[in-house]
Amino acid sequence: MGVYIPKFDRSNIEKHLIMLGSPIGVPSYAFSNWGIIGDELNLRAMSEQRYESEWKAGSPRQMQYVSDAIKEAGYTDFPDMIRNATAKKVSELMQNYISRVNIIDVGAGLSTVKIFDGLKENDKDRVHLTLLEPSQERGENAAKELDKRGLKRDKNYRVIVGKDLEIPGYLEPESQNIVTAVATIHHHAYLDMPFRVIYDVLGKGGYFITADWHNSMWESPHRVYDFLKEFDWPGKEKDLKNFEKAYLIGKEKPPLLNDAEEKTNEMIRAFWRGWIKVRKRAKEKGEFDPRDDIWLLEGHRPHERYIDEMIRTGFRLDGVYQIMDDSKLLMRLTGKK
Numbered sequence: 001m002g003v004y005i006p007k008f009d010r011s012n013i014e015k016h017l018i019m020l021g022s023p024i025g026v027p028s029y030a031f032s033n034w035g036i037i038g039d040e041l042n043l044r045a046m047s048e049q050r051y052e053s054e055w056k057a058g059s060p061r062q063m064q065y066v067s068d069a070i071k072e073a074g075y076t077d078f079p080d081m082i083r084n085a086t087a088k089k090v091s092e093l094m095q096n097y098i099s100r101v102n103i104i105d106v107g108a109g110l111s112t113v114k115i116f117d118g119l120k121e122n123d124k125d126r127v128h129l130t131l132l133e134p135s136q137e138r139g140e141n142a143a144k145e146l147d148k149r150g151l152k153r154d155k156n157y158r159v160i161v162g163k164d165l166e167i168p169g170y171l172e173p174e175s176q177n178i179v180t181a182v183a184t185i186h187h188h189a190y191l192d193m194p195f196r197v198i199y200d201v202l203g204k205g206g207y208f209i210t211a212d213w214h215n216s217m218w219e220s221p222h223r224v225y226d227f228l229k230e231f232d233w234p235g236k237e238k239d240l241k242n243f244e245k246a247y248l249i250g251k252e253k254p255p256l257l258n259d260a261e262e263k264t265n266e267m268i269r270a271f272w273r274g275w276i277k278v279r280k281r282a283k284e285k286g287e288f289d290p291r292d293d294i295w296l297l298e299g300h301r302p303h304e305r306y307i308d309e310m311i312r313t314g315f316r317l318d319g320v321y322q323i324m325d326d327s328k329l330l331m332r333l334t335g336k337k
């Protein structure tokens, strides 16, 4: 069987307001909410392809705009908060090792630099960093920062232009002590394969740290529809009508959320409101490059889903850390092999 995705023309919304991206990017367990059905192998391939198109071209300025959008929403720098939380955990875990430690940062970039900077001085010369990143430019920018700190390419660190599912093609099984993924895992609809390759590349006793943004906004077309209704753009009425028709809005409501879940969703909506303003301003100034865009319908999900998948993969859960006092939006999870 092929794949069926309800037909919806996103182009007008994407031109005027925001890149939605195909719903094939949402968590796989929510495909049915979006009317997506089909052969699993094809669904997996299509969702991976969707992410590849978004990230291969990713520009360095993209992350700056993300930070700007967060500030625009009135929050502190979330991307930096999850990098710092990861760096702190890595620095602590280093104390479990006496010799050289191999660390791979999956979805590398500023996070890798933060991880290095966060190490104790006497640990800095006993790490080997692998920067795995689909965007060559982003990987190279991080490499330049490591060079400035005196690290030598191919001795102290290595850059691989690629994605997590390709790890087995680049690295020996059980060759790493620590895998970090900072805001990377949500670029998958299915988590089982990325978690499996991460598990396999870790030696026994190795650690997997993911720090990510968690919410349930994109699980449901109704939530997306209610969010879109907040904005104005030319052709809004027609777009919303088509959205209603394609995703059967009004037929069945998504389950109600508890206060904590609603809070994470409100925070992510606030981020996207900020993003829409930042994007609009940059466009008006003629500064916005299509490569700077990020897409709405991604694989974010409540953190419990990551925990379930970690355990299914064979990890022992070694830490659940809520990065902000008052919300479960940003969570750092550690699994031990």
Ligand SMILES: C[S@@+](CC[C@H](N)C(=O)[O-])C[C@H]1O[C@@H](n2cnc3c(N)ncnc32)[C@H](O)[C@@H]1O
Residues within 6 Å of the ligand: 051, 055, 056, 058, 063, 079, 083, 106, 107, 108, 109, 110, 111, 112, 132, 133, 134, 135, 138, 162, 163, 164, 165, 181, 182, 183, 184, 187
């Ligand atoms: C939100 S950015 C975070 C980058 C970096 N970790 C940081 O904190 O600065 C997510 C990164 O994941 C990368 N990415 C997306 N899909 C990936 C995949 N399947 N495997 C590895 N990296 C991926 C993107 O190219 C992007 O650089």
